[in-house]
Amino acid sequence: MLLLAGHGLAETSVFSGPRPSARFIPPPPTLQDVSSASGGIIDVFVEDREAAPPSADGETAPPPADDCMPFASVPGLVGRMMAGQAPATCSFADGSVGVSAGRTPSPPAATGPPLEPRAPLAPLSLPVGADKHLASAVRQLDAMVRLERRLSDQLPLTPERLNTLHFRSDAASQHQGRRALRDLMVVQLASNSSTRAASATTTTTTTQSRSGNGRTMRVTVRKTMVGEKRVPGCEIEPEISCDRSNKYRTADGSCNNLKTPSLGRSGTGLHRLLNSTFSDGIFGPRLLGSGGSPLPSARRLSTSLLSTNANADGRVAVSLPVFAEFLSHDLQQTGVFRLEGDRPLDCCAADNHPQCLPISVSGDDPVFSAAGRRCMSMTRSLPAAERQCLPRPAAPLSRQTAFLDGSGLYGATAADTRRLRELRGGRLRSNDGLLPTRDARDATAENTILSAVTSGRRRRDAFGRPSIGFPGNGLFARHPFSNHRANEQLHGALLHTVWLREHNRVADELARNHPDWDDERLFQEARRVVVAQLQHITYNEFVPGTLGYEYAATRGLLPLSVGFSPLYNASVDPRPAVEFSTAAFRAGHSKLQGMLRLVSRSGQVDNSKLTDGAFNPAPLVDGGFFVRLARGMIDQPAESTDANFAAAVHGEMLGGVDLPALTIQRGRDQGLATYPAAVQHCHGNTLASWNDYSAFMDAEAVEALRAAYADPSDVDLYIGGMMERHAEGADLGPTFQCLVGDMFYRLRVGDRFFYDNADQAGTFDDAQLNELRKASMARILCDNVGGDFDGVQPMAMLRPDERENPIVSCSSQALPRVNLGVF
Ligand code: HEM
Numbered sequence: 001m002l003l004l005a006g007h008g009l010a011e012t013s014v015f016s017g018p019r020p021s022a023r024f025i026p027p028p029p030t031l032q033d034v035s036s037a038s039g040g041i042i043d044v045f046v047e048d049r050e051a052a053p054p055s056a057d058g059e060t061a062p063p064p065a066d067d068c069m070p071f072a073s074v075p076g077l078v079g080r081m082m083a084g085q086a087p088a089t090c091s092f093a094d095g096s097v098g099v100s101a102g103r104t105p106s107p108p109a110a111t112g113p114p115l116e117p118r119a120p121l122a123p124l125s126l127p128v129g130a131d132k133h134l135a136s137a138v139r140q141l142d143a144m145v146r147l148e149r150r151l152s153d154q155l156p157l158t159p160e161r162l163n164t165l166h167f168r169s170d171a172a173s174q175h176q177g178r179r180a181l182r183d184l185m186v187v188q189l190a191s192n193s194s195t196r197a198a199s200a201t202t203t204t205t206t207t208q209s210r211s212g213n214g215r216t217m218r219v220t221v222r223k224t225m226v227g228e229k230r231v232p233g234c235e236i237e238p239e240i241s242c243d244r245s246n247k248y249r250t251a252d253g254s255c256n257n258l259k260t261p262s263l264g265r266s267g268t269g270l271h272r273l274l275n276s277t278f279s280d281g282i283f284g285p286r287l288l289g290s291g292g293s294p295l296p297s298a299r300r301l302s303t304s305l306l307s308t309n310a311n312a313d314g315r316v317a318v319s320l321p322v323f324a325e326f327l328s329h330d331l332q333q334t335g336v337f338r339l340e341g342d343r344p345l346d347c348c349a350a351d352n353h354p355q356c357l358p359i360s361v362s363g364d365d366p367v368f369s370a371a372g373r374r375c376m377s378m379t380r381s382l383p384a385a386e387r388q389c390l391p392r393p394a395a396p397l398s399r400q401t402a403f404l405d406g407s408g409l410y411g412a413t414a415a416d417t418r419r420l421r422e423l424r425g426g427r428l429r430s431n432d433g434l435l436p437t438r439d440a441r442d443a444t445a446e447n448t449i450l451s452a453v454t455s456g457r458r459r460r461d462a463f464g465r466p467s468i469g470f471p472g473n474g475l476f477a478r479h480p481f482s483n484h485r486a487n488e489q490l491h492g493a494l495l496h497t498v499w500l501r502e503h504n505r506v507a508d509e510l511a512r513n514h515p516d517w518d519d520e521r522l523f524q525e526a527r528r529v530v531v532a533q534l535q536h537i538t539y540n541e542f543v544p545g546t547l548g549y550e551y552a553a554t555r556g557l558l559p560l561s562v563g564f565s566p567l568y569n570a571s572v573d574p575r576p577a578v579e580f581s582t583a584a585f586r587a588g589h590s591k592l593q594g595m596l597r598l599v600s601r602s603g604q605v606d607n608s609k610l611t612d613g614a615f616n617p618a619p620l621v622d623g624g625f626f627v628r629l630a631r632g633m634i635d636q637p638a639e640s641t642d643a644n645f646a647a648a649v650h651g652e653m654l655g656g657v658d659l660p661a662l663t664i665q666r667g668r669d670q671g672l673a674t675y676p677a678a679v680q681h682c683h684g685n686t687l688a689s690w691n692d693y694s695a696f697m698d699a700e701a702v703e704a705l706r707a708a709y710a711d712p713s714d715v716d717l718y719i720g721g722m723m724e725r726h727a728e729g730a731d732l733g734p735t736f737q738c739l740v741g742d743m744f745y746r747l748r749v750g751d752r753f754f755y756d757n758a759d760q761a762g763t764f765d766d767a768q769l770n771e772l773r774k775a776s777m778a779r780i781l782c783d784n785v786g787g788d789f790d791g792v793q794p795m796a797m798l799r800p801d802e803r804e805n806p807i808v809s810c811s812s813q814a815l816p817r818v819n820l821g822v823f
């Protein structure tokens, strides 16, 4: 058992001062260094390159002790280790392990962003007289609302019923979604009628103009008369005014972008990189292939193209996808249409509701046919209001702030944040160090139902069997969270809890250091420090560990080692693109394990079923379980990212939900670009025939796609992306690598409060920034898991390895602390 390899190490004083290298003085970066590297990768190792001469017996001599750096101080080291490049290790004075700076190759220079950020897609045009359709749109919407009143909440305690917990909503989002729907209906009705009357509105104008050489030319222009620019009846929300000198982020993300203060605010729409594939170009789901015949069922694609077996990755630990899920909850939270009182729609029973998009299940389905199940419920995404009321294809409404700002933890509206705060000492509310419990104000019909489930009425799974799990203590019904998805599975709840404790740990220390600061100042400063650490860990560990080291370095996605970033660009759109949220980032679903490993301090291994912990954080109340789960999370290998999914999410989720099938259908719901369109955008290749596919995937995969789809241009983005061969050194295929890379580039360059930005209201000082760069996932776990958790491998998103990533004591020099004394 590798796990406890480091526990016997002498415990010496905690390293929290400057880096332990006496002779290493990093060269100050020039602006040119930083910008020519585009992401600002500064080669701090160059001077030491010759430092390790081979010894007489041909072995490399051990490096001098002052050459030794903590693992996390080498930007993006995770990416190198993931690709099998062993770090050149060395020992600190306390005997713990570090990386030899002199023997670590310098990163390649950055050549440019993953994709050139580009201007938003042009709006659609509205024909003359669009306003006369407003009344019919209102009538259609009223009819939908009347239908909804007649629909009772009859979704039985099925797997889908539990899945609807992902989509809890609030009255404001439902109201906004319906208002946006009305605008979309106006555009739909107007363009329908304009298609019929196209010839009547098309005019031909012939004019004469003088060309450059003085000759007269005849120019003929045919154009469709364009009426209103803005959708009739749509209300433009006035932009708010911002305090430009505020060094703290707002709760809802507004005023991050001073040119467009609402950009990235919670309650606005996601970004769209590529043209939509809505059947009507506006909001109609994509149901037909290019030849006009229906696309294959999402469930059929999932069973025929995606496999279900265990296939664990060697180096990546489960903690990496858990961290990814935490990020995904921060970046977006799309909603679906719900009935009044936040009740879910049963789209298998009420398929006449216009916002239903159930998935058909065939009679020969390998799993569901046994229970005679022919349908999987799915409700359509809520659209967001278009900011300027321009006619555009629908964009899903997101309840999170677009920025990587801890909004999953802190709440994404001022009201959420207030509820989540203790309003004393800058702290967040907790329930004895666990996630806070729901209070009476959060009571909803769904909670009542869940209490019933947990207090004895057992749900049944898709096969009609009484399902295990959901112990009868009613606990999770009390777990609130504006981001209710924190309870979605035990690892996610654990990581949210760890970050919540980190906030309170930081707030407590700041309070000790600054007795004069009030609650508000303590809260905002602690949040600022915690979000900076979250960003640093994301770019230092998660991004290179997912996209690959070379890719991250050359696309400007690694953190700087020294100095400030001049890269903030207010013209870059920071919002998650639908291509990212609804396809590329969901690649993480394939990394999930159905069994969560529990490891005791003595190395004893046990397991907990993923599905038993779904929306049921009760086991975490047991502190011993909490620690064993944390240790298991960094010990257990993640599944590899590919077209193979753990049964626990592939049909057996919540007792009978197929997550990849939902993702494919969600893509059609949101008019997501197809796989060939994304390939064209990312790599410039045209996939006109099945043969062209072989540039991205193996022959078997191409054959399987050919058998499933009528036409190569029809392939859904999620399916194509999951079937790609991995890009060199990455944990993803090249197309998802490009879409995820693009997102993390825009999240960095488009965030005015990004932790290493120069010259902004929220800019840290030199000493503070250097402390923040010591942050690591390992340190966060050490400081917040508690109990007998006292050791961890330095690269905590990779599995421990006796030689390359050995477990070290939490108090060793290998895991430096961020010195909060400088804040
Ligand atoms: C056990 C763990 C997980 C479960 C059960 C789970 C489940 C789900 C479900 C049910 C949805 C909504 C599906 C729909 O559109 O109808 C979803 C969305 C999503 N998941 Fe996961 N997920 C898990 C872990 C992850 C991980 C590890 C990632 C990592 C990258 C991830 C990324 C996403 C993203 C980006 C979305 C879209 C969110 C949105 O549109 O607002 N999830 N997940």
Ligand SMILES: [Ca+2]
Pocket: 330, 331, 332, 400, 401, 402, 403, 404, 405, 406, 407, 408
């Ligand atoms: Ca956010």
